[in-house]
Amino acid sequence: MMLEGDASAAGAPEGGLGPRLSKGYEHREVEARWSRAWKEGGYFHADATDRSRPPFSIVLPPPNVTGSLHLGHALTATIQDLLARWKRMSGFNTLWLPGTDHAGIATQMIVEKELQRTEGVSRHDLGRAEFLKRVWAWKEKYGSRIAEQHEALGASLDWERERFTMDEGLSRAVREVFVRLHEEGLVYRERKLINWCPRCRTALSDLEVTRDEAHQGELWSFAYQLSDGSGEIVVATTRPETMLGDTAVAVHPEDERYRHLVGKKVVHPLIDREIPIVADAILVDPAFGTGAVKVTPAHDFNDFEVGKRHDLELLTVIDLDGTMNAEAGPVAGMDRFEARRRVKELIVEKGLDRGTKAHVLPLGKCQRCETVLEPLLSQQWFVKIAPLAGPAVAAVQDGSTRFIPEGWTNTYMAWMRDIHDWCISRQLWWGHQIPAWYCADGHVTVDRSTPPACSTCGKGGLRQDEDVLDTWFSSALWPFSTMGWPEKTDTLRTFYPTSVMETGHDIIFFWVARMMMMGLHFMGEVPFRVVYLHPMVRDEKGQKMSKTKGNVIDPLVITERYGADALRFTLAALTAQGRDLKLATERIEGYRAFANKLWNATRFALMNLQGFSVGDGELLGPAAGPADRWILARLQRAVNETLDALEGYRFNDAAAAMYAFVWHELCDWYIELAKEALYGDEPRAKRAAQSVLTH
């Protein structure tokens, strides 16, 4: 870790007393000095043309430009820095590439909020071009903080290669990928049911939906009268407001209660419309509710499928802003939740209420703003994912990419095998605008740069698609887009595939899986050999840190108080495989003491090296005593243990091995024993001890 460099270089004795070390380890002064020295020296720049040494490469998972680093980032930086320094010192041509992510929706929302607060204007007031100018300005202002924070953490990144997901090169890579996938039929545009956030006003992918189990809802039973007057059928629903969009009632084909009704029609309770009763074995569970289900193909994913099977009409009754539209008859114009209450009242008034019971229903919420999502029919861009997932599964199966801890392999496999098409368009302004243009006749032209005319009809006056791509679309290209793709660069030749992808297990699907698919598809080779998934950093109570909970710890507050070494050593020491990490400040204090201990051991050594020069001391000369031999043997053992642990990604074991050696063997025993020789009259014994200390 940083200390090794500090100690040796701070006092390299050239036949005399080195610079005097302070009595205690002053982390603020020392860490700042070294950070500066590293930067000025440019020691961490990787030479892509150097093929004489084996390569080792890591791309830093790009933090969002939206803000400052949290402890998860500190852990990432610590582990990656540890790997990078270890490999660099072991003779590898090492690249550790930094960068940041534009984080589409998150950044846009922050800037919008900021504009509202400071200038009282919305993005629509400013217009797209002006708004984007503001976001860029914001990015310039805050994006650099990420780099400063990494420097404060002692990260040995190659800053000359820093990238941003929306810089020119990466934007070009994004367009290239989009166009190629479109040419291959793997990107398509279609009107279908998607997850819509009425507050963010954008479509989302399945992954951006969080399930809220705790929601206490109610299951209502409503009677639908048969149009021939022969009775009624009772359906159960948790979402009464969508009944305005009902285009069928479904029952199970084997259900004796309803079999005779299949094919008949019912009168819609609130609107002058007749809808059919259909039999559907997939949708309907006869044991649930009443065994009869209302079908709303335009507002429910299951119902959408039923609609396809039975060729039902798609009737949209909820608008993009979450209010009921004109089709919604008696509740038109109402907010969807208000409409729910009103529908119930109307049903009761008409005497069609057949009971209510409490029911826990899972709610799909927007990951970003917690708003209850609405499944809506919408025209969006999608990635056809199955053809990409196949090779990504195979590559893990055959060991081309290995997960550590390996338990995550199953998680990855399970998701990949049951993967759905990826909705990639977002109704935002901040991001990569989709490279698709439309002519007046509605033909689509997809191209790398603005086309002069429609590729179908040749008309000019094209208008570019206003939507942008999902942030993760560009992230998926990160391992090769940052290295210059689609150009064939030396960097790609030397450093792709990367050696290790080190990130949190919470983004296996969002990021790791997608990098696998894109890497394999466009580079013909996995993006990384190993995926090391680090644990989540939680607070001392074991809760996930989040801004809303207010329990986020700023790593810089810790480095300021205890030092980056203490924080880094703590994080490494607590990073055991397969277990989340609860950060207790007592541990950090303990490792700060360790940093101090190591500092003072070094100080002791320097104070006792007068008159001794490195060159002329032969290790373990004739005067070497048992203590000298012992400590060197122990050192060797500690080094081996540490290296073994690092090879196996057991960072806690590596930390423990170093800690035990330095404190309990070197300091507690050897230094105490060596005092006898150092302070004694026997010069040869003294020399022996001195040579051991320099070692």
Add this chain to the structure above:
RNA sequence: GGGCGGAUAGCUCAGCGGUAGAGCAUCGCCCUUACAAGGCGAGGGUCGCAGGUUCGAAACCUGCUCCGCCCACCA
């Protein structure tokens, strides 16, 4: 409904088949020339519960109880 992880000293955690460990906290004694962010020493655990395998189990197997997480279209 599936899947995964955890339950070991007051606290945070290692250990994962061979006499219970670390750090912090607690208590006692030491401010003698590397370090009081220190030294020496002490106390403290029937290793979640119940069975089983074994000469031997905290560790392996089975079941259970609590926590936590992920995935899933039960209206």
